[in-house]
Amino acid sequence: MATIAAPDTIVRSDDRFFLVTSYLMALVVFAGFSFALASGRSSFASPPxxxxxxxxxxxxxVLYVAQNSLVxxxxxxxxxxxxxxxxxWVVAMVVLGTLVTTRLAQLGRVPPVFLPAQFLVFDPVLILTFAGLTAAAIVLRRSxxxxxxxxYCGMALLLGPALGRLLPLPLLIPYAYEVDFLAVLIFPLIGIAADIRRSGSVHPAWWWGLGAIVGSTVLVELISFSPLGAAFYAAVVxxxxxxxxxxxAFPPFPGMP
Structure with a gap:
């Protein structure tokens, strides 16, 4: 009976882990954007x-939390x-994420903690990586x-903007983007640690998810500081x-010349 019950115990623990971490991720998003709004770093005076x-x-x-709750x-x-x-929904996210990034660069309103050329590259790359992880999850839905x-890894990647609003990124210039990326890695590492604790081994999906996240950041760095990145920025703006x-060059903070 013990050998039969053990897999059921792991499944229940798995369900609980993904449900609790979905709440945690939602809390990070809510806290990050609420803090930015309360501190005046964000406002409703933005383009539609x-x-x-x-x-x-x-x-x-909301959908991510709901899906884990249903399971x-x-x-x-x-x-x-x-x-x-x-x-x-993911298709709409890719389209709007890319359009917003492009529009902010064209308006000269890139967040001052990021280099404009880097910002123009990393947002589309990250949202496409998220879409790729999500598409893979859908294809492997029977597993x-x-x-x-x-x-989970796709959702973790989306936490970058919220984590960036909680971190003192202005104090971390010129490495604000890289530090934000390291903060994102905390969530897949939590998942790996939870796997080891539950079953004593790490599911290979974590390595693929972690590899996609790290690979996307390496790609951002390679493109941003290359002639291709410079030409792309010049063409867009x-x-x-x-x-x-x-x-x-880092843009000045609001109120600064």
Whole structure:
């Protein structure tokens, strides 16, 4: 009986882990953006497309928590049906994420903790990496262990902006982006540690997810500081106010000359 019960115990522990961490991730997002709003680092005085982007990305957070809650409660049929809505939702996230990044660069309103050329590269690369991890999770939906871990890694990647609002990034210039990336890695590492604690081994999905996250950051660094990155930035901001902003100098903070 012990050998039969052990896998069930692991599954229940797995369900609990992914449910609790989904709440934790949602809390990080809420805390990050609430803190930025309360401290005046963010405001509602943004272009409409930024608000649309925020609603769609927050919607994904709600969907992620809901999906883990449904699995934990045994509502698998509803979970699967909602999953197809999520697949379409990712497309909207990719489109809006890319459009918002481009628009902010063109307006010359890149967050001052990032180099404009780097910002223009890393947002699309990260959202596409998220989409790739999510697509892989959907393809492997019949393999629960792969499915939920790849989704988790994709969600972890989206926490960068919220974590950046909680971290003292202005004090970390010129390495603000890199420090934010290291903070994101905490979540997959928590997952790896939880696997070891539960079963004594690490599921390979964690290594693929971790590899995708690290690989995306390496790609961002390679492109951002290459002639390709410089040419890409110049082409995107050409003929806009952003053309007056150097792609490789940190913008001044609001209120500073």
């Amino acid at each position: 497309i930024v608000h649309a982007h925020a609603l769609v990305f927050m919607g994904w957070v 934990s409660s045994g509502a698998i049929a509803l979970h699967r049906g909602l999953g197809w809505i999520g697949a379409g 629960t262990q792969w499915h939920r871990r790849l989704h 050409a003929g806009t106010p952003g053309a007056a902003v150097s792609g490789y």
